[in-house]
Amino acid sequence: MFSDRRRRRAARRIRPGDGHALKRFRWWQPLSRALFHLDLVGDDGRRERWSVDVRLWGDSDDGEVRARLYRDGVHAATSKVPAEFPVTGGTVQVDTSSYGLRRCHFVTPDGRERQLEPDPASAEGRRARLERDRPGLSRALGVVSWAVLVVALVIGAPQVVEQITQIPPVAEHVGTFTSPVHLPAGLNVALLIATLLASSERALRLRYHWLLDGGLFDGET
Incomplete structure (x- = not known):
């Protein structure tokens, strides 16, 4: 609202x-x-x-x-x-x-x-038609999208925090943080792509959560 x-x-x-x-x-x-x-x-x-x-x-x-x-x-x-x-x-x-x-x-x-x-011709309309015609598949896609974003948050956020705290002014004032998880570059890229796809799928259904869908970085709570 x-x-x-x-x-x-x-x-x-x-x-x-x-x-x-x-x-x-x-x-x-x-x-x-x-x-x-x-x-x-x-x-x-x-x-x-x-x-x-x-x-x-x-x-x-x-x-x-x-x-x-x-x-x-x-x-x-x-x-x-x-x-x-x-x-x-x-x-x-x-x-x-x-x-x-x-x-x-x-x-x-x-x-x-x-x-x-x-509109039926839009991407949102096609996604809504899938939900009407294939409700089981639609629910499965929704669950997968949610799970991908949760995994990305749990695994990716600590790595981002670690990189931020390596910046000298930040490290000087708040100290440094070491992430408990470090993924290979290839897996990080794959996780990023999966996150983009999952967030886009949720947007087609007008699903939004400030923590999962980027609102945290827009200053929302």
Whole structure:
């Protein structure tokens, strides 16, 4: 959930849309774009489709990651992430991690929330389809991803701490630390690759934990 401070900051970041049409998801965009949809009923009883489009690598002009909100395929608003857009009956909250989306949820004033539906052509949509069609395989992939990140944290963190404490100013003030685990370079590379894959798999399901998914290094607790 967004804190009150983050909510106020998100409100100041919103800029009105320019009315351009939402572009359909292309086959070459799964790694660089996330697209989610939300169907609501307006005050007049008509159905509305709200869409959130995020270019995960940032905009081409300045590299900033922004969320764009569309209503019935028409651009309604833009905000840097983390973003919170007012929509019919609540707000849509959007946030990213280093590996993709960590949040894209519709939240009502009484605190109820639900995740938006990923576009079927997107990587998130394909992962959601696997969860529907092959729930056993989906759960297994989820368990493996979680286990890889736990192993990476237990084995990799002490080695990182050791390297940091070898820096002279750090060693002078806090002393040095010797990791109880030292992996060969090849295994460290393999662990790094496995960690990237596991974190990316979790991001496709919008699963996020501050300790496992990099929030510790972003100053989150």
